[in-house]
């Protein structure tokens with residue numbers, strides 16, 4: 001049942017931020033000494049809804065299990081899953097986006113944000129460091145491929161492929177065992193997180209996946225973020241290799257060969273990359289996967305609260321915005337992601353939209369979040385691999 005039924009003809013903004021504006025809400029959070037970037041609540045609230053049911057570990061259910069059937073009970077829980085949007089709500093969101101994206105920033109500003117993208121993220125991590133580091137154990141129920149692969153998963157386990165060539169990008173031979181052609185060459189299961197930030201995903205994987213054959217790579221184009229990962233007490237160079245890498249730069253080689261990875265993780269990362277470069281990013285990553293390996297992705301969906309709250313003057317191009325700190329964000333439809341992933345020859349295993357109604361019970365606020373979660377696999381047969 002739609003929550004909107006309960007609120008009838010309220011305007012979208014009033015409905016989204018009942019009683020308090022988002023700024024007020026942020027103020028409340030800040031006054032409690034918690035400072036989050038705007039993409040962080042997605043992780044925070046994702047965790048807060050896990051209370052019952054059975055996932056991989058017997059405790060955590062997959063997303064999508066708590067439904068709001070009686071709108072009068074909206075403030076009884078922190079979050080509700082699979083909230084249906086009415087046509088009016090969708091139309092109001094579309095209108096808001098048309099308004100806030102009516103006049104995109106001029107090309108020279110766009111270029112500046114692109115050219116200085118990694119510096120803006122360095123600035124972000126210098127300010128926030130890893131204060132917003134949070135447990136993300138939901139990862140293992142949504143993506144069992146990140147757990148020990150002895151449990152069975154759709155990813156493959158063979159083939160090391162060709163060694164890669166260097167060309168003046170950051171040097172990356174640290175972490176190599178003597179005689180190993182690349183870090184983690186002797187591992188039997190390789191996971192790479194791209195755009196790892198301070199390690200919100202990498203460290204839970206290292207902690208939870210005790211497979212002795214596991215090796216985890218993680219990269220980010222922010223050297224500040226990578227330094228924070230490496231200085232984390234849980235960073236173990238015998239199981240993990242963190243490196244600075246701009247995934248949108250086709251001229252920088254990865255420190256692993258093609259066809260060597262079982263899993264590539266992209267969590268709120270593709271959205272930070274300029275839309276013109278997204279396709280080549282996915283193609284480059286697809287080449288790193290073994291046949292049977294997969295890309296796991298979670299990212300912003302179209303009309304997420306974060307998109308609707310952008311003011312005029314922040315839009316770079318359709319559905320692509322720059323935040324006050326210079327970092328950028330795109331809001332996807334399921335089709336956008338399907339096209340990007342299948343165009344490289346990957347096959348869909350999952351592409352779902354997660355429409356969540358988050359509730360601040362203390363302040364009686366409701367916030368509509370939209371995230372998309374995808375799992376795409378590289379097919380085994382060469383006929384199926386028409387592009388990758």
Ligand SMILES: C[S@@+](CC[C@H](N)C(=O)[O-])C[C@H]1O[C@@H](n2cnc3c(N)ncnc32)[C@H](O)[C@@H]1O
Nearest residue numbers: 121195196197200220221222246247248267272
């Ligand atoms: C929203 S944050 C998400 C961080 C992390 N995945 C998480 O969920 O905590 C986006 C991350 O992508 C990184 N990033 C953006 N563009 C990138 C690029 N072209 N190459 C590598 N990393 C990039 C940023 O530095 C930032 O750490």
